[in-house]
Amino acid sequence: MSTAQDRGPVFDGVKIGRPATGALIDAGYRSLAGLPANMDELLALHGVGPRAVRLLDAARRGDPG
Template sequence: MTNTDAPRPSGLPASIGRPATNALAAQGITSLEQVAGLSESELLALHGVGPKAVRLLGEALAARGLEFGSRAAGTD
């Protein structure tokens, strides 16, 4: 059995990997709406978040009509 089916913070794609998920969770980021409030540079500055995770997060954001740097996201 693998741990890949373990519950993940809501809205974060499992494909970004555990290090990226943990890095985001450590910053209190548990949803794509919160990710949308950050720039790609801010994400890459987090230890554990690399270019692949940022690309996958960008794809997930686009699928929801969101993009990086949408500061108003999640503030309603």
Template sequence: MAAPTPLPKTGAPARAALAAVGIRSLDDLEGVDLDGLLGLHGVGPKAVRVLRAALAERAADA
């Protein structure tokens, strides 16, 4: 089993909010509505853009 792909740097508040809902790697974001993450305290539009870009880059590498 491959090691999980780490989350990109999103800032401590966003990282803590994501971890609180069980998102600790890019793998955990598969099938997640990223816009829905905006409702989490600490996750703003910039963090969602960073996550979306990281997922797109990972898909392009596959």
């Protein structure tokens, strides 16, 4: 039986969806501050798409929307 925790659709306060959240956590990311300077690098992770990257980048820059 698996004991994997449901990581939900939110990463560090940003609603990006379960696949993207899981991909970031599996890759070792734990916060917006820990994401790479070139956010496009995240597109190589299975489950992270352009929308998630846009939302994360906006949140990191402090852009509300």
